[in-house]
Amino acid sequence: MDSLDWTAKWADYTPEKIAMTSYDTNKSYTYSDLHTYANQLTHKFLELHLEEGDRIAVLAEHSLEYIVLFVACQRMGIIIVPLNYRLSLKEISRLISDCTPSLLIYNQNHQDKVGQLLPQNLKSVSFDTLRTYYQKVDGVVAKSFQMKADNPLFIFYTSGTTGAPKGVIYTNKMLFWNSLNTSMQLGITFRDSTINILPPYHTSGWHIFVTPLLHKGAHIGMLEKFDAEKTLCLLELNKTTLFMALPTMLMMMQKSAVFKKVNLKKLRYIISGGEKVPSELVSYWKQEKNIYIRPGYGLTEAGPSITSLHHKMAQLKPNSIGKPNFYLEVKIVDKKGAKVKPNEVGELCIKGDIVTPGYWNNSVKTSNKIKKGWLFTGDFAYCDAEGFLYMKGRKNDMYISGGENIYPQEVEAQLEEFIDISKAVVLSVKDDKWGQCGIAFVTTTNKILSVTHIREFLKTNLVAFKHPKYIFILDEIPLTSLGKVSRKQLYSHFNTIKSEQ
Numbered sequence: 001m002d003s004l005d006w007t008a009k010w011a012d013y014t015p016e017k018i019a020m021t022s023y024d025t026n027k028s029y030t031y032s033d034l035h036t037y038a039n040q041l042t043h044k045f046l047e048l049h050l051e052e053g054d055r056i057a058v059l060a061e062h063s064l065e066y067i068v069l070f071v072a073c074q075r076m077g078i079i080i081v082p083l084n085y086r087l088s089l090k091e092i093s094r095l096i097s098d099c100t101p102s103l104l105i106y107n108q109n110h111q112d113k114v115g116q117l118l119p120q121n122l123k124s125v126s127f128d129t130l131r132t133y134y135q136k137v138d139g140v141v142a143k144s145f146q147m148k149a150d151n152p153l154f155i156f157y158t159s160g161t162t163g164a165p166k167g168v169i170y171t172n173k174m175l176f177w178n179s180l181n182t183s184m185q186l187g188i189t190f191r192d193s194t195i196n197i198l199p200p201y202h203t204s205g206w207h208i209f210v211t212p213l214l215h216k217g218a219h220i221g222m223l224e225k226f227d228a229e230k231t232l233c234l235l236e237l238n239k240t241t242l243f244m245a246l247p248t249m250l251m252m253m254q255k256s257a258v259f260k261k262v263n264l265k266k267l268r269y270i271i272s273g274g275e276k277v278p279s280e281l282v283s284y285w286k287q288e289k290n291i292y293i294r295p296g297y298g299l300t301e302a303g304p305s306i307t308s309l310h311h312k313m314a315q316l317k318p319n320s321i322g323k324p325n326f327y328l329e330v331k332i333v334d335k336k337g338a339k340v341k342p343n344e345v346g347e348l349c350i351k352g353d354i355v356t357p358g359y360w361n362n363s364v365k366t367s368n369k370i371k372k373g374w375l376f377t378g379d380f381a382y383c384d385a386e387g388f389l390y391m392k393g394r395k396n397d398m399y400i401s402g403g404e405n406i407y408p409q410e411v412e413a414q415l416e417e418f419i420d421i422s423k424a425v426v427l428s429v430k431d432d433k434w435g436q437c438g439i440a441f442v443t444t445t446n447k448i449l450s451v452t453h454i455r456e457f458l459k460t461n462l463v464a465f466k467h468p469k470y471i472f473i474l475d476e477i478p479l480t481s482l483g484k485v486s487r488k489q490l491y492s493h494f495n496t497i498k499s500e501q
Contacts, residue, residue, distance in 0.1 A: 008035050017217065018030055039072075051076070059114065061224040062199065065130060079154065079155055080153065089117060092117055094164075098360065108126055147172055149176070156202065166362060174353065175207070178305050183212050188213065192213060192216065192242050197223050204304055213242075232259060235267060241268050248275070254281075270293045274484055276409070282295070293311075295308075295321055296322060299379075302356065303325075305325055306325060320384075322388065324389075342384060345392050380392035399437075401428075401431070402434045411426045415454070421442050429494070438467070478490065
């Protein structure tokens with residue numbers, strides 16, 4: 001039995017234990033089911049002449065079948081490419097052209113797209129058909145596969161909020177060490193359970209809780225689409241112990257009519273990240289539900305479990321992303337690559353077995369990002385005297401105005417200090433006088449709030465050169481399919497307004 005085949009181990013130790021449950025279909029698979037179904041699927045893939053290194057592109061929401069596919073592909077060394085089904089057909093076609101899959105698997109609700117996407121000679125099959133492959137086969141003899149640590153498991157295409165998506169390679173080695181980091185920080189055991197509401201085309205939809213809980217022989221609940229009220233009810237009903245959600249999702253949950261009614265006493269922690277976790281959010285959940293929110297930091301190219309803020313420090317170190325997890329190294333460097341002093345801002349770098357070997361079909365980008373084993377994240381950060389890390393924003397987001405370095409995250413934080421501003425996003429554009437200048441987009445809880453009011457507030461709270469040149473009050477901040485701020489839409493909004501002036 002391969003030491004990386006966690007499903008086979010748990011099928012041997014606790015075969016009747018429920019491994020995962022779909023709350024959309026009300027179906028469950030035991031660890032024995034998962035092991036057997038994945039084994040039978042490998043036989044079908046062999047019949048289709050799929051082999052190690054081939055890619056299978058998937059256009060589907062998360063499901064039990066998706067995890068069966070994952071286990072089968074891991075055993076065979078086949079690479080899964082989760083496609084973002086919210087993208088346009090043109091964008092999805094580009095991803096398919098880049099990864100050149102041998103097979104496309106899809107959910108029935110995406111069938112109309114498939115006919116328009118398929119390149120010549122690319123085979124496709126629905127998950128409904130795939131299920132018949134592994135559920136109606138009896139007496140299949142288990143085939144032995146040798147899993148290799150460096151074999152790729154996934155290609156995750158980055159969201160492309162600031163440019164064309166890049167395919168990040170994710171390996172067995174990354175999977176193993178990320179699972180250890182996550183489990184050690186959170187004390188995960190086989191008694192734990194989660195509800196996954198994150199999409200499969202993002203690394204967090206697999207590697208925050210799904211694969212670490214498979215490693216521990218725990219229980220994974222699946223929900224295809226996030227619904228605040230339904231999620232709260234399921235967390236109570238299933239006595240869920242661990243949960244991951246973006247700050248945007250948590251804010252939607254706390255505004256739900258059932259928020260104060262549900263009993264979540266079994267929930268040990270909520271993990272949050274992907275964007276800034278407001279200290280008010282942490283305080284609110286602790287006060288109202290006695291639940292700790294643990295902020296952290298991760299990215300597609302590593303982990304994604306890179307840092308974690310201990311729950312008892314969340315209110316003592318507001319806005320911190322915590323300290324590095326166990327099996328990795330971090331450093332913060334200046335432009336010349338030298339380590340900076342405490343409280344000095346520099347680029348965050350990561351080293352360890354959780355770092356990607358590179359980008360699919362992009363050796364130039366790989367060599368620019370990974371140098372002597374160190375991943376240069378492109379994120380600005382600083383470390384305080386006690387070793388706690390704080391983010392200052394993306395390297396590409398920082399701009400220079402009149403010779404001064406300006407970090408949008410700092411300006412955003414100051415704007416959100418204004419009692420009537422609920423959310424602020426700061427971007428930059430070229431400026432004839434200063435080289436670059438800032439654009440602020442804000443949402444407000446006060447309908448009579450004006451840009452003049454905001455500028456008056458900034459005069460007494462932020463040095464003048466950091467003030468955004470343009471300020472726009474929006475009804476809401478546009479988000480990507482994962483719930484992150486859509487900078488593309490904000491820039492489009494700005495350009496439209498400028499062109500009309």
